[in-house]
Amino acid sequence: MEIPITSLSAGTEAVVVTLLGHGCTFQRRLRTMGIREGKSLKVVAIHPLAGPLVIEVDGRQITIGRGIAQRIMVQVK
């Protein structure tokens, strides 16, 4: 089942399935930071008050805003 990473809880691991919308630049930025289709990621923290998510890809942590995170569709491992 495909869900946005914002629906995961902290500590969950998942595989990226698709990056939704928002043009080439947006997708390229995600990909150059290691968030690409087929890659595994882990949600490290979810900040309150519509704050950002911290995810871990390739052993590196990345902070992403809630809006961007909503477009990263994943499948839970």
Add this chain to the structure above:
Amino acid sequence: MKRIVLMGNPNIGKSVVFSRLTGADVITSNYPGTTVDFSRGKARLMGEVAELIDAPGTYSLEPSNRAEEVAAEVLNWADLIINVVDATNLERNLFLTLELLEKDRPLIVALNMWDEAGRSGIEIDVKGLEERLQVPVVPTVALTGEGISELVGRMAEARHPAELEARSEEERWMEIGRITKEVQTITHRHPTVWDRIAQASIRPATGIPLALCIILATFWLVRLIGESLIEYIFDPLFELYLPIVTAISDWLGPGFLHDVLIGHLIDGEIDYVQSLGMLTTGLYVPFAMVLPYIVGFYLALSLLEDSGYLPRLATLSDNVFHKLGMHGHGIVPVFLGLGCNVPGILATRNLETRKQRFISATLLGLAVPCTAKTAMIFGVLGPYGMGYLILVFSTLAAVYVAVGLILNHFLKGECPEIFLEIPPYRRPSLSMVLKKTWMRVRWFLSEAIPYLFLGVFLINVLYSLGLLQWLGDVFSPFMESWLGLPGDAVTVLLVGFLRKDLAVGMLLPLGLDAEQLVVATTVLSLYFPCVATFAVLIKELGIVDTLKSTAVMAVTALLVGGAMHMVLMG
């Protein structure tokens, strides 16, 4: 002369490689995007003098913010490219490498952070990578200088692979997948105690209390360093200097020259804070009241920067800054601005849109007091007790948030969200921290002292021409009725344009009570940036936006000052 450009992702040690090659001092830190502008230097390479350019870090050649635009532009000047690659994160760094290979320029790869890669269980087959990319690849550890001489030695081999044609993004990623699979082996290791602490510092429940502790500890450290330097070094020095300057004063006798150099005698004696002469106040304020805290502040900031804590702080504060139209990055200009507003405003470049940069720069000039100002406010208001100090600084904080909310609501434009890599914690190197602190302190001295002298000189000229009294008379009804301050305070506001620290000191001879001092220091903080900040605002925002920004500051200062007058003095 040959132009050599250093390109690479943010925060992978490009600037360290640059200073290794040129011997020049560059500010580096453990925060992505410290280099927002490019630096140039000269170095003897391959038997000739070449110009070296350190481009801002970028993830790809399709720019997504101003710093990345600069990087793409700088690339066009290159006769040779040194691509600095993070060995601990090969896969992601190779995207830029492949893009660079498609450019028609000779290229050499520096595989930096080679030691850290080894420690985290990453092995890279350098020969294999070289064959794959068809350009020289040299493992380096820029921090220690390891591999740098080999990099220089092999620069002549830098080349441009023959058959490459432009590939699509997807083709590049597939190529990267093939390369990393062949040349890289990763052995997983168990998380250490440090990893657990690192995790705790970025989760909200544990991270926020930790952040508060770290911020409090930082301020405590700044005060400790500042006060110790004053008590044990600077005050004794000025004690020794007093007989000398008194002798000069006696020798000069009354007159214009005495006014400019020594200033006015208070009860027949020199008062370092109130006399307002170049050789008295002009030296005492920068060296004995401000410099000690500047040293303390930049030492603490360098530690925070190099350890890698700032990106965590940006993450933790993102939700607040997002409501003000910025995102977590917004905390970096604030932190730098607490030292001096000028580098703070330069750091707003890391924000993506014009709206975000405008909000960040305006709020900075408005409500983030630099160390010079803060030190003087403590000096002037401190004797009346902590309560008044808290009142001033919490007002500034409230103004920051309130004006931010308003600007975000009314300004058009996009507010992109945070998208930030969190670098691993690194132990700051003592020599690097000291060097950085020294560079920043030296910069402060060369910037501040000329303006202080100019300020002192101008006050004395205007005073002897009678212009200050005239201005005081003209504005005194307004000052008295609206802000509850004497007309003379107009002079202070004028001087505040040159140097805020000097202006705060000038409040002392006015004989204000504590409430008036609170209003005066707050208004002085808010109403207008100092001339150095103003100049850099024009450079960053353009003249139109700078005028809008300063209008916001002036209006806010008047409204807040008037409100405080009513609340505090009735």
